[in-house]
Amino acid sequence: MLIDHLCRHFGLDGQGETEILDVGFGVKLTQAFLAFDLPVGAYVGIDVYGAMIDFLRTNVDDPGSRSTT
Secondary structure, eight states, X not given: OHHHHHHHXXXXXXXXXXXXXXXXXXXXXXXXXXXXXXXXXXXXXXXXXXXXXXXXXXXXXOTTOOOOO
């Protein structure tokens, strides 16, 4: 619901072609993309919380993902 709200707020037809930069990302937006199989053009999450980054590396299987430290 929040993602749909953001699309409407920014005048986007949908997130399928949208490039998203998420600073301090945590897991909520990532969970939404994965749980609801939401289309997204590109997603980049930037965070400095090592435990969260390690958790996502271990638990998220996305062939398009890559992470650096």
